[in-house]
Amino acid sequence: MDTPARANYDPRTHHMLTFHDAAQKFRDGADTPRAYLERCIETIEAHEPVVKAFVVLNKDGARAAADASSTRWKAGKPLSPIDGMPVAIKDLLETKDMPTDFGCAAYNNNQTRRDNAAVWALREAGAVVFGKTVTAELGGSHPGPTTNPFDAARTPGGSSSGSAAAVAARMVPAALGTQVGGSVIRPAAYCGNIALKPTQGGINRGERQTTSQSTTGVHAGSIEDMWQVAIEIVRRAGGDPGKPGLFGPTVTPEPVKPQRLIVLESEGWPALDGASKAAFEALMENLARAGVTLLRRKDHAWVEAFEHSIADSNFVCNSITAWENRWYQAALMEHHPNGVSERLKSTVRRAMAMNPEDYRALLQKRAAAQLCHQALAPLADAVVMLSSPGVAPLWPGDKPGQPLAPRPTGDSVFNTPSSMLQAPAVTLPLMSIGGMPLGAQLMGQQHEDARMTGLARWMLRHITPVVN
Amino acid sequence: MDTPARANYDPRTHHMLTFHDAAQKFRDGADTPRAYLERCIETIEAHEPVVKAFVVLNKDGARAAADASSTRWKAGKPLSPIDGMPVAIKDLLETKDMPTDFGCAAYNNNQTRRDNAAVWALREAGAVVFGKTVTAELGGSHPGPTTNPFDAARTPGGSSSGSAAAVAARMVPAALGTQVGGSVIRPAAYCGNIALKPTQGGINRGERQTTSQSTTGVHAGSIEDMWQVAIEIVRRAGGDPGKPGLFGPTVTPEPVKPQRLIVLESEGWPALDGASKAAFEALMENLARAGVTLLRRKDHAWVEAFEHSIADSNFVCNSITAWENRWYQAALMEHHPNGVSERLKSTVRRAMAMNPEDYRALLQKRAAAQLCHQALAPLADAVVMLSSPGVAPLWPGDKPGQPLAPRPTGDSVFNTPSSMLQAPAVTLPLMSIGGMPLGAQLMGQQHEDARMTGLARWMLRHITPVVN
Numbered sequence: 001m002d003t004p005a006r007a008n009y010d011p012r013t014h015h016m017l018t019f020h021d022a023a024q025k026f027r028d029g030a031d032t033p034r035a036y037l038e039r040c041i042e043t044i045e046a047h048e049p050v051v052k053a054f055v056v057l058n059k060d061g062a063r064a065a066a067d068a069s070s071t072r073w074k075a076g077k078p079l080s081p082i083d084g085m086p087v088a089i090k091d092l093l094e095t096k097d098m099p100t101d102f103g104c105a106a107y108n109n110n111q112t113r114r115d116n117a118a119v120w121a122l123r124e125a126g127a128v129v130f131g132k133t134v135t136a137e138l139g140g141s142h143p144g145p146t147t148n149p150f151d152a153a154r155t156p157g158g159s160s161s162g163s164a165a166a167v168a169a170r171m172v173p174a175a176l177g178t179q180v181g182g183s184v185i186r187p188a189a190y191c192g193n194i195a196l197k198p199t200q201g202g203i204n205r206g207e208r209q210t211t212s213q214s215t216t217g218v219h220a221g222s223i224e225d226m227w228q229v230a231i232e233i234v235r236r237a238g239g240d241p242g243k244p245g246l247f248g249p250t251v252t253p254e255p256v257k258p259q260r261l262i263v264l265e266s267e268g269w270p271a272l273d274g275a276s277k278a279a280f281e282a283l284m285e286n287l288a289r290a291g292v293t294l295l296r297r298k299d300h301a302w303v304e305a306f307e308h309s310i311a312d313s314n315f316v317c318n319s320i321t322a323w324e325n326r327w328y329q330a331a332l333m334e335h336h337p338n339g340v341s342e343r344l345k346s347t348v349r350r351a352m353a354m355n356p357e358d359y360r361a362l363l364q365k366r367a368a369a370q371l372c373h374q375a376l377a378p379l380a381d382a383v384v385m386l387s388s389p390g391v392a393p394l395w396p397g398d399k400p401g402q403p404l405a406p407r408p409t410g411d412s413v414f415n416t417p418s419s420m421l422q423a424p425a426v427t428l429p430l431m432s433i434g435g436m437p438l439g440a441q442l443m444g445q446q447h448e449d450a451r452m453t454g455l456a457r458w459m460l461r462h463i464t465p466v467v468n
Numbered sequence: 469m470d471t472p473a474r475a476n477y478d479p480r481t482h483h484m485l486t487f488h489d490a491a492q493k494f495r496d497g498a499d500t501p502r503a504y505l506e507r508c509i510e511t512i513e514a515h516e517p518v519v520k521a522f523v524v525l526n527k528d529g530a531r532a533a534a535d536a537s538s539t540r541w542k543a544g545k546p547l548s549p550i551d552g553m554p555v556a557i558k559d560l561l562e563t564k565d566m567p568t569d570f571g572c573a574a575y576n577n578n579q580t581r582r583d584n585a586a587v588w589a590l591r592e593a594g595a596v597v598f599g600k601t602v603t604a605e606l607g608g609s610h611p612g613p614t615t616n617p618f619d620a621a622r623t624p625g626g627s628s629s630g631s632a633a634a635v636a637a638r639m640v641p642a643a644l645g646t647q648v649g650g651s652v653i654r655p656a657a658y659c660g661n662i663a664l665k666p667t668q669g670g671i672n673r674g675e676r677q678t679t680s681q682s683t684t685g686v687h688a689g690s691i692e693d694m695w696q697v698a699i700e701i702v703r704r705a706g707g708d709p710g711k712p713g714l715f716g717p718t719v720t721p722e723p724v725k726p727q728r729l730i731v732l733e734s735e736g737w738p739a740l741d742g743a744s745k746a747a748f749e750a751l752m753e754n755l756a757r758a759g760v761t762l763l764r765r766k767d768h769a770w771v772e773a774f775e776h777s778i779a780d781s782n783f784v785c786n787s788i789t790a791w792e793n794r795w796y797q798a799a800l801m802e803h804h805p806n807g808v809s810e811r812l813k814s815t816v817r818r819a820m821a822m823n824p825e826d827y828r829a830l831l832q833k834r835a836a837a838q839l840c841h842q843a844l845a846p847l848a849d850a851v852v853m854l855s856s857p858g859v860a861p862l863w864p865g866d867k868p869g870q871p872l873a874p875r876p877t878g879d880s881v882f883n884t885p886s887s888m889l890q891a892p893a894v895t896l897p898l899m900s901i902g903g904m905p906l907g908a909q910l911m912g913q914q915h916e917d918a919r920m921t922g923l924a925r926w927m928l929r930h931i932t933p934v935v936n
Contacts, residue, residue, distance in 0.1 A: 239824075355703070356707075
């Protein structure tokens with residue numbers, strides 16, 4: 001268990017960078033998207049040397065886009081509510097004006113000259129795409145250089161490390177991440193962000209369709225910006241091929257008080273440290289005090305059955321993804337033996353020992369867990385659970401000659417349930433321990449992204465954060 | 469209606485190039501994969517100037533691969549039954565040693581330096597990947613230069629034009645194609661090939677996952693080679709992410725006599741020319757004479773309901789695909805206004821007028837048709853229908869100043885049913901009209917690829933082709 005040094009995060013007083021409240025000033029000329037961007041650039045210049053959130057910035061392109069947006073706002077003709085919003089893009093997603101290196105040495109300065117679907121949609125909506133953020137190698141576990149903005153000795157989480165840190169450090173109001181196991185929700189929680197990991201396929205992944213659990217998600221400093229970014233993308237680029245895409249209103253769903261919530265322990269609970277358990281239980285008490293009925297595994301046989309169905313979610317998720325990545329990672333490793341990490345090589349070796357029958361058995365397990373989850377729909381409004389096993393762990397880096405740390409960007413054990421259930425999850429910064437953020441997440445049934453957003457919005461307004 | 473000039477194709481006597489029967493000679497030294505390859509290269513050199521099946525060949529790489537295979541066979545250690553098989557690859561699929569131009573000027577000499585999942589798997593199985601075949605632009609309708617091997621004035625079909633023609637011209641025993649509307653089955657039928665369009669996701673599409681109906685399929689000169697190529701790929705690369713992948717035995721399924729077949733008219737029947745109707749009805753008579761019970765729309769209400777559910781399959785398919793391609797084709801058109809055809813531009817304009825609600829309505833139509841199809845499972849062993857509306861049409865090329873021909877590679881109206889049903893289809897060269905091939909296809913329930921292959925194998929052995 002970590003005993004964190006006292007950092008300076010307090011969820012009761014911490015102010016995140018927001019954009020949705022700037023519209024009126026853009027309209028009346030008290031502010032402009034260009035001036036907003038310049039403030040972001042100043043923040044980046046001040047904090048980037050320690051935080052290391054970005055792989056590359058396109059300041060010139062961003063300034064031109066922000067100027068065009070300023071003109072549109074002044075004329076009263078913004079392309080969307082996010083016109084002029086600076087958005088950072090995880091470096092797994094292609095951008096026509098910046099390289100896409102996937103956090104992998106083998107792809108150094110990889111110029112694809114294409115936009116990912118969500119990136120294309122952001123530009124269509126007038127957003128300012130101005131930087132690529134650090135990702136763990138190929139979205140896996142081998143970390144990049146980014147540090148946690150609240151304690152540089154700690155990981156920001158991964159694989160959406162840079163997107164999480166850039167939002168937390170107020171460098172941008174929103175950023176795109178992706179999650180295949182825990183890569184949106186965990187880093188958001190470690191960094192005190194609000195984030196949406198949508199229903200599988202809710203946001204069109206564009207060229208990144210080669211794994212069945214990966215989703216494009218949104219990190220933001222406010223729930224309004226989180227939702228608005230997501231829905232503006234989907235209005236233009238839709239969801240994944242064959243999927244209906246994110247459902248919901250064109251403005252952030254109104255706050256809705258949950259009547260009943262299922263409190264999920266999940267696979268990570270038994271090994272969880274005492275401080276995190278205490279903080280989460282205190283948060284549950286605050287919910288109960290606010291009149292929300294809580295339902296636990298001891299209270300209903302279906303909840304217990306559901307806990308069982310996801311009791312090995314980490315293994316199921318990681319194995320599914322290992323098989324799905326096998327063909328291209330094996331080829332990459334063969335082609336660039338010095339361009340991939342030892343962590344990746346060990347994943348590929350594991351995948352090469354699998355066959356289609358192994359994979360089919362894992363798909364069956366996943367499908368069974370999804371049925372157990374669906375059965376809970378009539379019992380409660382949502383599931384509530386921790387977003388990570390404690391606060392962001394210390395990460396001193398790999399030591400030459402020492403065995404590789406298994407989870408340098410933290411453990412996804414609280415995230416693999418929503419990933420394997422292909423269900424929407426929203427994480428909220430409602431706790432802190434020792435001055436470091438700790439998140440709680442709401443998980444809904446597939447396609448209940450808007451409902452989760454409304455419940456989350458209510459919790460942000462009415463539930464007192466826990467500071468331990 | 470076309471009145472074809474007399475060409476020289478006769479399904480009763482035509483001999484295709486096969487590979488599966490070469491194994492014994494490879495083992496005993498009477499033949500080698502290298503010698504087999506050299507014969508393919510000779511055929512290509514003889515016919516390629518007219519057929520124009522290939523975009524690029526990698527003869528050196530192919531010879532090295534064939535030599536390595538020859539050594540393995542000689543040592544009695546082939547990597548698989550397709551070790552040494554020359555396979556041509558549609559130029560929509562990435563190859564690490566050849567460019568991938570997508571039949572699109574904007575992608576001229578596009579070196580991605582990666583293998584598609586199926587290409588990677590073919591190499592792992594020892595196959596000789598030695599050429600990229602012409603595709604209609606981006607897998608759509610704007611044609612490449614390939615001609616029909618049986619009449620150079622006619623289209624080979626599309627978009628898998630080069631793969632179809634290369635197999636038909638005996639340049640290779642098998643080739644990979646892809647189908648999103650009709651691009652595997654129709655060109656195979658126009659060229660007299662046997663081909664499998666698998667259950668959606670049956671063969672891992674690798675990087676090409678951005679449309680919900682596209683499938684990687686196999687053209688071959690024999691049903692044995694068709695199945696063996698498919699199953700060897702899937703044993704190594706699986707199916708699409710989240711899908712179980714092609715099921716079936718590791719050798720070609722045994723012939724199975726169908727007891728009952730549903731005869732499907734589909735959307736294309738009313739406008740079909742009389743000669744094609746007569747040939748198809750004659751084939752149905754041959755089936756009935758062989759003891760197969762035929763079930764038509766007038767015979768059962770569920771068949772009639774099914775015909776209704778796919779009565780606008782062409783519109784549903786094309787609209788679904790237009791929306792799914794929208795984000796990247798719009799960006800491509802903006803970026804390379806002179807690098808895409810007018811045909812593509814008109815598709816993009818249509819897609820830009822759509823929104824997510826339009827797309828969701830189309831997905832509902834597709835899902836409803838799939839339910840109508842599933843209901844037929846207990847009624848018969850499979851569906852039998854034409855593979856195309858008649859033989860390959862004449863294609864004189866676009867005339868400057870004239871309106872663009874709407875379907876220069878032929879009409880996919882008989883193919884969009886299996887595409888929207890995401891169901892397996894096998895086409896067989898069981899008819900000819902005026903010396904040009906005409907195909908019939910078997911369509912099964914999802915995941916019945918092996919069953920369709922067994923039924924098709926029986927038909928090839930026991931049903932007399934129709935020559936009109």
